Amino acid sequence: MPELPEVETTRRGVAQILVGRTISGVKVGNPRLRQPVMLDLANTLSGLVLQAVERRSKYLLFRFHTGTLIVHLGMSGSLRIVTPDTALRKHDHVEIFFDALHSLRFHDPRRFGLMVWTEKPPAEHPLIQHLGPEPWDPSFSTDYLFERARGRKIAVKSFIMDGRIVVGVGNIYASESLHRARVHPNRAAGRISRDRYATIIDAVQQVLGEALDVGGTTLRDFLKSDGEPGYFALQLKVYGRAGQPCSCGKALIRQQVIGQRSSFYCPKCQR
């Protein structure tokens, strides 16, 4: 379940090794992802030099001079760089061949991921164009968030997970961020003060940033043959800890479904 820090770490690992290399071929095993993978992707990509690997939200953007390959890892997807002779694993759906030592494999058991080609600027692609700011973009400001929340009755946790409001805040880090900001996840977005939104922004940036820092330390594992970029061992304070004492020591962590998503909070220190 890659969240933004995992996607960014993947981006760095892939970019470091593959940028500047030329694609020699593509093999599509199972094209049935969230959107079908073009079966003739090899025709499109063969001979192209990878110019850059960028990221927008949780979408990875493989840039070529003729267009962009948009990749999303869904919730179980991962990318791995292997030598082409490495044995295929179950759920290795797409392989992009570079040279004798480098092949990029897309692995995704649940197939919520996606791999699509576009010749337009990626910012104009339907998957990208309606996305809100990145969590660290200056436009993700207290005023912005407060104004967008006016009149909204939706739970603040669902609000900050809405990619049109801000991208990259997944289910786990939404719970963690609100715990850090001491805001109850079920509080209506429109009934939160400007000051508290400033705190929420700080918390989101800190939580994602810390996860990214942990990810950076595992980057060297990127090439390990059996290693997934994986889930970072960031200390989670509430997620998955229902019934355990909160770090405040005054209450047990509760679990509640909010917006069809499992959510965790401390009833004492989050209001």
Place this chain on the structure above:
DNA sequence: ACTGGCTCCTGAGGGC
């Protein structure tokens, strides 16, 4: 304009 609910898919884990 909002909101909540549904959907894709597979593996893990619990109960018996």
Place this chain on the structure above:
DNA sequence: TGCCCTCAGGAGCCAG
């Protein structure tokens, strides 16, 4: 041991 059930989740989509 093995079967069956439920749950988990990113994010687009749809109906009310």
